[in-house]
Amino acid sequence: MTIDAIEELVGHPLQHDNMSESDACREYPLAWVRDGGAVVVMTQDRRVTRVSVFGEQFGVRTAEGVGGGSTDEAVRAAYPNAEEHGAPYEDSPAHDLFAWRTPQAGLRFEVGRDGKVSAMHGGDESIRYIEGCL
Numbered sequence: 001m002t003i004d005a006i007e008e009l010v011g012h013p014l015q016h017d018n019m020s021e022s023d024a025c026r027e028y029p030l031a032w033v034r035d036g037g038a039v040v041v042m043t044q045d046r047r048v049t050r051v052s053v054f055g056e057q058f059g060v061r062t063a064e065g066v067g068g069g070s071t072d073e074a075v076r077a078a079y080p081n082a083e084e085h086g087a088p089y090e091d092s093p094a095h096d097l098f099a100w101r102t103p104q105a106g107l108r109f110e111v112g113r114d115g116k117v118s119a120m121h122g123g124d125e126s127i128r129y130i131e132g133c134l
Contacts, residue, residue: 025133050123
């Protein structure tokens with residue numbers, strides 16, 4: 001899907017939060033709430049490569065029923081082949097779980113020290129990016 005198609009769906013141009021004027025990589029917040037929840041779309045060369053959901057306020061779930069607030073155990077049960085990697089900015093036991101659906105596309109679940117999903121990302125290899133487009 002292209003950013004033009006998303007703008008047509010929402011009925012207005014989207015504002016990005018990148019300082020660059022380049023279309024190489026941008027992030028577009030689609031929805032947010034005061035306490036930190038957000039839905040963000042990443043585009044590269046104006047094509048959607050990742051959708052991220054932060055928090056559980058939006059009720060977004062995967063087809064397997066996993067979403068914000070789900071436990072580490074629920075993620076592992078739904079995705080038994082998930083790969084665990086250390087969390088980049090939180091101490092253990094926080095970690096990320098990667099569930100690859102194809103060699104080039106999958107899901108990343110950020111699991112906090114409380115053992116619950118705080119964010120999830122779906123898309124291509126860009127789910128590996130820790131700081132958005134950086």
